[in-house]
Amino acid sequence: MRVGVLAAWWLVLTGLLVWAASRFQGFPLAAAREAAVADHAFRFLMLMASPVFTLVMAALLYSVLSRRGQGDPPEPPPYVPEHPAVPRVWFALTAALAAYVIYNPGLVGLAEMREVPLSQLLGSSPGGRVRLASLGGAEGDLVVRVRASRWLWQFEYPEQGIAARELVLPVGRRVRFEVTATDIVHSFWVPAFRTKIDAVPNLTTYLHVTPTRTGSFEESVDLRVQCAELCGVGHALMASPVRVLEPEKFDAWVAQQARR
Amino acid sequence: MRVTGPVLKGLLYGAVGYVLGGPVLAAVVRAAGGSFPFDLELAAGSVLGTVGWLAGVGMWDVWARGWFGLPLRSWPEDDGVARYFRFTTDHKVIGIQYLVTFLGLLFLGGALAMLMRWELMRPGMQLLTLNGFNQVMSLHGIIMIAVAVAILLGGLGNYCVPLMIGAHDMAFPRVNALSYWLTPPVAVMLLASLLVGGWDSGWTAYPPLSTVNAPGQVLMIVAVVIFGLSSILGGINFLVTIARMRAPGMTWGRLPIFVWSVFAASLLSFVVTQYLAASLLMVLLDRVAGMSYFHFARGGTPVVYQQLFWFYSHPAVYIMIVPAFGAALEVITHFARTPLYAYRWVVGAFLGIVGLSTIVWAHHNFTSGMPDWMHAPMLATTEAISVPTGLVFLSALGTLLRGRLWLRTPMLFALAWVWNFLIGGITGIFNADVATDLHLHDTYFVVAHFHYTIMGGEIFALLAAVYYWYPKITGRMYDERLGRLHFWWSFLAFNATFLPMFWAGLHGMNRRIADYPAALGSVNLWTSLAAFLLGASFLVFLYNFVVSWVRGPRAEANPWQASTLEWQVPSPPPVENFPAPPAVVGAPYVYGMPGVRHAVLGAAGGSER
């Protein structure tokens, strides 16, 4: 076996893949701070995975192209004892790589998603009034109560005293979603925000999102609330449009809703 | 009648059992003024029906009569096809029973997948109703899960493990037969659920949906619990067999790697399967006994189900994939004509996977509303599992690079396994990472990921193993040209089907939906067309499998000139496997070591027949 040829294969393939991964643009619309975190983690994982992927590819290609035997079956090659260091080095390298990926983007990305320092990752979430809570710190500039039922979404704005069947948000403000369900488990997911949380009966879950650009469902299908947990007959169709507005337009919308 | 007698008797007893345990019991209770919900009627009927089936098919005659001090009865001995329709204790017959039954279910599940892809080919509803799609999707899921758990362990594990360790049979031959004969009622119940409204909660059966949907859910629960029992009994049987039935000299360090993988998977299955049974039984209790585990109106806590369920169901994927690792490495080492590289590290990796897999379950629950403190540790343990898995890759690649490759059909499928599982494994990292998983969870990205691991990983390894052991099992050779055609066709179609699904998932296509936004139309059209090609490729396999068994050229004892024990006896092996216990004297893979042997067979055995 010629290690040099194998290494050349590996370097060439890695170069190609890293180039492709770093230029990868195939993300859906990104309309929130959380989307940027997720997409960054996604791209970073692609970069980290590239050399691993190409190493296996190179070995596979090299062995198929250069290590094919003659004969039916081929004469076995003379047995050479294994060098004991190889598995140890492999183990150490993969363990180090796994440890790094656990740290970044794993724990780092998780902390960024929650907007908390790394040291607080093991803490549990806010509030004595819920036994189980979910992702995100305690505060929000705007509270939206999300109620899922078979098969529709309802959004309440308790501070504004209004309710709607369409999710309308102001751009640039941290929204605290308080999510629950009236019947069975649903999941609150906006693809353009890259995050979701289950809507569970007898439980309130939390999700924090800061929209970073305006837009609407009419412009991009990614701006929709889509149920992501199988909930029976209407599951596929359980979606609501999302609109992200400039703050003043949002205030106007609130005022208009309040009059109705 | 000689062929179908036991099965007909089993069906008759099963029907009687169902009627007595279900409708008749319900009528009696109702006549006495009690209440007897239809769900309970279905559950009681199907349990008693299964008992009746087992009694009719042979357990009464060859087992239970002894408990009452009566002489045992058995059906007349038969070498022909009839023995495959009997309660037989020969592990080779049971292995073939498993293999053929679950290949049939694999094709059935595949046909259901074709239905789904037909519906998903274009946006809007064409072929199925919304509810019909959910039922087809659920049925596809649970059938394929059952296939993935049982086909490699129950089929090839049963057939090969006793042969590979030099035993005459499994440790508990009758328990082995029971494990198999428990599975036909499972299939019947799953299909019969369509008669009572089916069920639409997917194979995961998350409550509270599964506590309030159609009665078909009850049949699904009973079926899965019974299947779990079969899986537990099979696991115990493998553990005792491998621990205590090895031939003289077959030390733990000389076990073929496939045997080790079966051992590791059995270690998992005999414990964690109980958690699946428990979580589904809780759903059943909610339904039939009015309990409040998960039911929303009675203050239940649905999140608890997800913890218990995944405590089984994540290790379950290792019950599926670890034997596939073993089978693929087995094929790779024989067809690379060199000893398996880093054998001890792989064994350690299998056991490491077994250990780690019990502390990773909550990565399925990142978005479920579980306590926040669970995210970080579960993320870490999940990603740590890539380290032992990496050792499996090291072993495969080291063996390939040091060998002289013999590219026959089994080897081609084993190489495809490396490619497919690599993609499946790497995309798993994206699902283990919270920052990316919050978006990707419950999307087609996950669908693509687990089809790459289970279909691309396990089923491709299964195909490698089926082609590899085909001459041993059937005594005939398959058609090599058709085998290669099947390989290239299915490998290309598989990747064409599932690679685009990653893109669809990233772009907002959630899983288990009958309809999707029109923007996702073209990727779905492509996926559907590729899926039909993939489905069609299996017809080549089916043709090759059936026709070669009937008309293929006779196979020699050892067509691959392989070193392990099962190849040192005639194809197919005699009933008693080895005329006398073989003496194992060396490592399992002794290629390129002149004069070194794995085993010496007894005087009457003879390896070069």
Added chain:
Amino acid sequence: MRPDRLPEKLSVGGRVFGALGVLTAVEWFAARWPGALLWLTLIALGKTALIAEYFMHYSQLVRPEE
């Protein structure tokens, strides 16, 4: 296995039963101590060990002649 050892073996069972009874009594009071769950678990594990060792002959698995 000599028959004359029967009374001796039976008395072992009696002593184990006595120990189990004492542990159950301790359990009854341990439920009121702070950190009861931990104590109760430890006591239950202790009872399990007694039953597995003396009643179920756990060691037979390694030493078959028992």
Added chain:
Amino acid sequence: MHPAEAAGRLSAHELQNARLGLWLFIVSEAALFSAFIAARYLNLGTSRPEELNQLLGLGITGVLLLSSLTAYRAETCIAHGDRPGFLRNVLWTVLLAGVFLVGVVVEWGEGFHYFPPSTRYGTSFFSLTGLHGLHVLSGAVLLLGIYLHGRRGRYGPGEYWPVEGVVKYWHFVDVAWVFIYPTLYLVG
């Protein structure tokens, strides 16, 4: 079961296989109980109602422990060839199992009144005692079978695997209760 096995005649190798298999089965069963016990804590922590009949709970716990002793005595007797002692002790074990079941039924009657299955405590109480009760019932039936076989002259020193197996299973049923009792009656 093969007549030879029904009488308990296994080779030493088969006996060790059977023992290991039974132990693995017991570990598996323990996992099933542990799932239901875990659900009790996950669902409602350590809270429990005041109306539990503590005296009855303690009583049936004692009865079950005592039945383990008689089961042990039965196995030891047959191992030493004391058939009358064996039969007497098996019968005592079955009797104690019956007393235990009667106790559970009485407690169920009270339970239906104070904490029916639709309440969160009732859910765990009835499923744990029910699951365990089914094991007690099946164990009692098996013990009865052993008794009937034994009365017809089966089993003897060195050939009593069915007795040993059923008795081991019975001890396991006792161990399960060792965990269920504090879970349902004592914590909180």
